[in-house]
Amino acid sequence: MTIGQAAKASGVSAKMIRYYERTGLIRPADRQASGYRDYSAADVHNLRFIRRARDLGFAVAEIGELLNLWRDHARHSSEVKKLALNQIDALERKILALQEMARTLRTLADCCHGDDRPDCPIIRNLETGLAGETVAIQPRIGAVEKHTR
Amino acid sequence: MTIGQAAKASGVSAKMIRYYERTGLIRPADRQASGYRDYSAADVHNLRFIRRARDLGFAVAEIGELLNLWRDHARHSSEVKKLALNQIDALERKILALQEMARTLRTLADCCHGDDRPDCPIIRNLETGLAGETVAIQPRIGAVEKHTR
């Protein structure tokens, strides 16, 4: 099975499959005589695992740990659970930060006439840091770190 | 005022001030005879504006638009409001995606004994895409795009 077929079957793009191989997340695929990578159903299964973990917001490095635990039949479920709880924690911190942003913006937007007058509480807040009863934004605490997908 | 002082006063790091200048978000700072960048109180005001907009989750490109509206005294508040509402929308989509991730993980973690047995619903879900009554993860829809801070 070629990389394109594996990509379609797993939901991971061919580009990303090569990337995962290059970075060591998955081991180098077998090669056909032509040099084309050759994937088995098990490989696709692996890729789907990765894809699902990405969809749950796990970083690639964390997925490496999950893959090890997956392959380790003597693993303790507590180890997996710990990773999951950490991930939930990280997600919730990001959610809170985003909610705080949205809440503040919503307040500002609600105060804004939104007409053709130039006066605008949103701009005023950005300008001065104050506008109506809007709460000041926390500096860097709980900043939303880089997160993809 | 040097870049370090402007950084301290605005909350934007010196690195980022240079970056904003390089990418055209702010215009090149005046220079002292030494070659040092020289900032005025108005510049710091500008930087604080940027900083606050970043704290609200605006992308740098969007902040460019905001800055134009800020400087345009004939602006319509409706234009600013539109940007704000778009931003709220984007934030809320990200929040929903993250909540969906967290919810799924929480369900899985709740099903997991978390003891020293190898059996683990979290792994099982990643493996098969199914585990208990867990809802399947939506493919790419509303995927959380890259977002910093």
Added chain:
DNA sequence: TCTTGACCTTCCCATCGTTGGAACCTTCAT
């Protein structure tokens, strides 16, 4: 005056996950 340390300058590199493209090779169908 000389030194020292703090600050400035530019430039390059790394992050993280992902995509795009160029240049080239293989496979398959017409």
Added chain:
DNA sequence: ATGAAGGTTCCAACGATGGGAAGGTCAAGA
């Protein structure tokens, strides 16, 4: 045989930020 489709490698970019090297500048103290 020819062309399309899809494989290969390598290089670059995205966005926002930080790290660090190599070198210039400034102010304070000996």
